[in-house]
Amino acid sequence: xxxxxxxxxxxxxxxxxxxxxxxxxxxxxxxxxxxxxxxxxxxxxxxxxxxxxxxxxxxxxxxxxxxxxxxxxxxxxxxxxxxxxxxxxxxxxxxxxxxxxxxxxxxxxxxxxxxxxxxxxxxxxxxxxxxxxxxxxxxxxxxxxxxxxxxxxxxxxxxxxxxxxxxxxxxxxxxxxxxxxxxxxxxxxxxxxxxxxxxxxxxxxxxxxxxxxxxxxxxxxxxxxxxxxxxxxxxxxxxxxxxxxxxxxxxxxxxxxxxxxxxxx
Amino acid sequence: xxxxxxxxxxxxxxxxxxxxxxxxxxxxxxxxxxxxxxxxxxxxxxxxxxxxxxxxxxxxxxxxxxxxxxxxxxxxxxxxxxxxxxxxxxxxxxxxxxxxxxxxxxxxxxxxxxxxxxxxxxxxxxxxxxxxxxxxxxxxxxxxxxxxxxxxxxxxxxxxxxxxxxxxxxxxxxxxxxxxxxxxxxxxxxxxxxxxxxxxxxxxxxxxxxxxxxxxxxxxxxxxxxxxxxxxxxxxxxxxxxxxxxxxxxxxxxxxxxxxxxxxxxxxxxxxxxxxxxxxxxxxxxxxxxxxxxxxxxxxxxxxxxxxxxxxxxxxxxxxxxxxxxxxxxxxxxxxxxxxxxxxxxxxxxxxxxxxxxxxxxxxxxxxxxxxxxxxxxxxxxxxxxxxxxxxxxxxxxxxxxxxxxxxxxxxxxxxxxxxxxxxxxxxxxxxxxxxxxxxxxxxxxxxxxxxxxxxxxxxxxxxxxxxxxxxxxxxxxxxxxxxxxxxxxxxxxxxxxxxxxxxxxxxxxxxxxxxxxxxxxxxxxxxxxxxxxxxxxxxxxxxxxxxxxxxxxxxxxxxxxxxxxxxxxxxxxxxxxxxxxxxxxxxxxxxxxxxxxxxxxxxxxxxxxxxxxxxxxxxxxxxxxxxxxxxxxxxxxxxxxxxxxxxx
Numbered sequence: 042x043x044x045x046x047x048x049x050x051x052x053x054x055x056x057x058x059x060x061x062x063x064x065x066x067x068x069x070x071x072x073x074x075x076x077x078x079x080x081x082x083x084x085x086x087x088x089x090x091x092x093x094x095x096x097x098x099x100x101x102x103x104x105x106x107x108x109x110x111x112x113x114x115x116x117x118x119x120x121x122x123x124x125x126x127x128x129x130x131x132x133x134x135x136x137x138x139x140x141x142x143x144x145x146x147x148x149x150x151x152x153x154x155x156x157x158x159x160x161x162x163x164x165x166x167x168x169x170x171x172x173x174x175x176x177x178x179x180x181x182x183x184x185x186x187x188x189x190x191x192x193x194x195x196x197x198x199x200x201x202x203x204x205x206x207x208x209x210x211x212x213x214x215x216x217x218x219x220x221x222x223x224x225x226x227x228x229x230x231x232x233x234x235x236x237x238x239x240x241x242x243x244x245x246x247x248x249x250x251x252x253x254x255x256x257x258x259x260x261x262x263x264x265x266x267x268x269x270x271x272x273x274x275x276x277x278x279x280x281x282x283x284x285x286x287x288x289x290x291x292x293x294x295x296x297x298x299x300x301x302x303x304x305x306x
Numbered sequence: 307x308x309x310x311x312x313x314x315x316x317x318x319x320x321x322x323x324x325x326x327x328x329x330x331x332x333x334x335x336x337x338x339x340x341x342x343x344x345x346x347x348x349x350x351x352x353x354x355x356x357x358x359x360x361x362x363x364x365x366x367x368x369x370x371x372x373x374x375x376x377x378x379x380x381x382x383x384x385x386x387x388x389x390x391x392x393x394x395x396x397x398x399x400x401x402x403x404x405x406x407x408x409x410x411x412x413x414x415x416x417x418x419x420x421x422x423x424x425x426x427x428x429x430x431x432x433x434x435x436x437x438x439x440x441x442x443x444x445x446x447x448x449x450x451x452x453x454x455x456x457x458x459x460x461x462x463x464x465x466x467x468x469x470x471x472x473x474x475x476x477x478x479x480x481x482x483x484x485x486x487x488x489x490x491x492x493x494x495x496x497x498x499x500x501x502x503x504x505x506x507x508x509x510x511x512x513x514x515x516x517x518x519x520x521x522x523x524x525x526x527x528x529x530x531x532x533x534x535x536x537x538x539x540x541x542x543x544x545x546x547x548x549x550x551x552x553x554x555x556x557x558x559x560x561x562x563x564x565x566x567x568x569x570x571x572x573x574x575x576x577x578x579x580x581x582x583x584x585x586x587x588x589x590x591x592x593x594x595x596x597x598x599x600x601x602x603x604x605x606x607x608x609x610x611x612x613x614x615x616x617x618x619x620x621x622x623x624x625x626x627x628x629x630x631x632x633x634x635x636x637x638x639x640x641x642x643x644x645x646x647x648x649x650x651x652x653x654x655x656x657x658x659x660x661x662x663x664x665x666x667x668x669x670x671x672x673x674x675x676x677x678x679x680x681x682x683x684x685x686x687x688x689x690x691x692x693x694x695x696x697x698x699x700x701x702x703x704x705x706x707x708x709x710x711x712x713x714x715x716x717x718x719x720x721x722x723x724x725x726x727x728x729x730x731x732x733x734x735x736x737x738x739x740x741x742x743x744x745x746x747x748x749x750x751x752x753x754x755x756x757x758x759x760x761x762x763x764x765x766x767x768x769x770x771x772x773x774x775x776x777x778x779x780x781x782x783x784x785x786x787x788x789x790x791x792x793x794x795x796x797x798x799x800x801x802x803x804x805x806x807x808x809x810x811x812x813x814x815x816x817x818x819x820x821x822x823x824x825x826x827x828x829x830x831x832x833x834x835x836x837x838x839x840x841x842x843x844x845x846x847x848x849x850x851x852x853x854x855x856x857x858x859x860x861x862x863x864x865x866x867x868x869x870x871x872x873x874x875x876x877x878x879x880x881x882x883x884x885x886x887x888x889x890x891x892x893x894x895x896x897x898x899x900x901x902x903x904x905x906x907x908x909x910x911x912x913x914x915x916x917x918x919x920x921x922x923x924x925x926x927x928x929x930x931x932x933x934x935x936x937x938x939x940x941x942x943x944x945x946x947x948x949x950x951x952x953x954x955x
Binding site for chain 2: 146179180183184186187190192193195196250
């Protein structure tokens with residue numbers, strides 16, 4: 042099955058972004074764009090600015106200067122994370138950020154938050170529309186549980202789950218928001234080979250079946266080279282390369298900065 | 307019995323259920339976290355369309371078709387659908403590798419395969435060049451199969467059902483005519499035995515073979531349409547066919563399919579089956595995990611648990627058996643039931659059990675008694691695929707750990723040259739395309755050789771002692787059943803492995819592997835220092851401990867006139883643990899008696915020469931793969947034989 046990467050305007054576009062914390066330049070003049078249905082990987086050494094970039098897209102940080110566009114429209118310079126979530130952008134975190142005392146199911150249900158209509162009274166009185174809404178959200182959560190093959194831990198508090206499973210639940214919560222753009226911060230970190238293979242399969246299925254656009258930060262080069270359409274390389278807050286995986290692999294600047302195999306011949 | 311339809315083929319049974327109890331639940335499956343229900347009339351309709359649809363794929367009367375997957379309602383329906391048009395279902399073990407599935411499908415010459423999902427489809431595609439007769443693969447779960455459009459003959463079950471619906475619309479009598487052509491003497495299924503030795507054999511069973519014994523079992527345990535079962539054992543196994551198809555259709559009870567193999571324990575709790583089957587290891591695992599959880603409970607709970615468990619062990623089994631128990635004890639048990647046993651049964655998902663069976667292997671007497679003492683009606687039966695399951699069975703009042711019950715109604719059982727043989731209407735028609743094996747298994751007068759050695763005790767209960775080929779005799783002619791003795795030894799917590807010798811010898815001697823964890827823990831609590839297995843194994847205190855355990859086994863053997871002479875007279879504790887890497891155990895941890903006999907020839911001779919120790923050097927494979935030798939002095943101790951009267955007291 043040949044996958045169509047959408048042409049035309051990018052779903053998210055960052056232009057000349059600067060970000061600094063006091064005197065520290067976290068991002069310098071960064072421009073990067075991702076097209077609908079594309080799989081973009083971002084790599085770079087620690088402190089290169091990868092997570093900062095995610096935090097800017099998801100509204101946690103506000104850039105010092107530069108423009109962010111969403112589907113061609115300029116985003117307000119300040120947006121709260123929940124406002125970003127309503128644009129159809131969801132993310133996972135480098136260090137798992139789940140509610141560890143809550144079950145896998147409840148954690149995934151929290152991902153539906155941005156799609157729930159408000160109405161405390163209706164919920165409290167269990168009015169028909171509130172119940173219909175609850176059932177619909179639960180159905181979607183169950184579809185995700187089925188998709189990620191985690192029904193056996195549905196009722197288990199996530200704090201009791203092994204690490205690889207927690208990563209899966211976190212992906213589930215991000216998917217629950219039905220995002221158009223999904224930001225994955227090191228989805229494979231700390232996993233064994235089998236868990237990585239499973240995770241790759243889920244990520245590819247999300248992209249291919251649901252057409253979700255992906256940006257992932259990942260250190261496992263095998264994974265990056267296998268699953269991404271394009272790789273953007275960061276170093277000291279700058280983007281130093283941005284092209285197809287094979288080209289990036291041969292790029293001397295990238296080798297020097299990151300892959301660290303400059304002197305092999 | 308009123309309400310139980312009398313029909314003699316599976317499709318007719320289904321029709322009768324749809325007529326009598328169309329709106330009652332027949333199958334349930336948990337999907338998206340919710341139990342979905344299908345009524346008998348819905349199932350009947352689904353089966354009708356599926357049958358005509360399968361026929362439109364080229365499946366004809368007499369053709370074989372494979373069924374592969376976890377327990378799923380549509381797969382169960384495909385059994386009856388195929389049978390309706392005279393085709394013969396051949397269920398395969400869903401966890402088999404592609405090569406094993408290929409063997410069964412090739413041997414049976416299947417024309418169509420009805421499978422669960424991508425995993426099974428992949429296996430069939432992998433071996434398709436070996437299956438020229440396979441025309442179509444029908445899948446029930448489309449997930450991951452979106453990219454398989456180029457695979458020839460691959461079709462979703464919905465498409466097949468729709469085709470069948472169309473055919474039914476054009477000729478509404480079509481299906482009825484097909485069902486009417488079915489005879490009770492037609493082959494209803496070919497069940498391949500998993501075969502611990504050699505290639506699996508296809509057991510041919512007719513509708514009558516499967517229906518009649520199942521009908522008697524329904525009557526035996528008074529199963530009704532109010533009963534519930536959880537279908538979680540492999541569909542290729544004869545037991546699942548009998549419990550989840552035959553008895554389900556005869557009694558009209560509902561079959562519940564788990565959400566996934568990983569959720570079985572949760573699903574068990576939610577469904578609370580009233581009729582339940584599990585092999586011994588499942589009960590053993592339940593008990594172990596329960597004990598581990600109790601170890602970690604608060605002190606008060608632990609004390610309470612220990613106290614009432616003691617009460618249950620003293621009187622629980624007797625109360626369940628309906629024997630007389632002191633009123634005070636009965637009261638104490640009732641309190642225990644309220645506080646401990648009932649919540650425990652509920653946690654295990656066994657809260658509503660009326661009848662539970664275990665079979666297949668010997669169950670540890672402690673495990674068996676534990677469940678019965680909690681008020682769970684766990685019983686044993688003895689059966690085979692070749693018998694459509696039932697050979698012997700325990701009635702509610704005669705459940706015992708060491709027998710497998712008395713003759714199942716309508717079955718003749720005899721002991722010929724120590725071998726158990728049976729005859730009845732459940733007896734199979736032969737092995738498919740294997741007349742040599744059939745001739746070897748069937749006697750001229752129609753009995754089936756089980757290959758198991760056993761005998762009936764005074765109460766008329768069958769005891770299985772061993773596989774016939776392993777049973778030997780002492781020089782004085784006493785029956786010697788090594789596996790039987792070894793199993794009894796292994797039920798002791800201190801003993802991990804045991805190897806018994808005695809064939810063509812004047813007495814029984816054995817070699818023991820202690821359980822390092824259990825004995826190590828015991829030693830630590832007593833301040834006995836040891837450096838490792840070999841050191842622990844040679845301690846006098848440990849020898850004393852093991853002698854005690856062997857004494858118990860001897861006392862047990864002494865109760866039995868046939869086995870009284872085969873009590874263990876001498877033993878030693880091996881200086882190293884038996885290991886599959888050294889070829890001493892099989893990969894499934896069964897002892898290889900002959901290999902051990904050769905490797906430790908000196909020790910065997912020392913056991914029989916009356917010496918009290920023996921110096922040995924054994925070759926071992928270390929964890930890292932290096933090979934080396936261990937030298938040690940192994941002590942040999944005598945054990946007293948128990949007197950039959952003392953044992954009875």
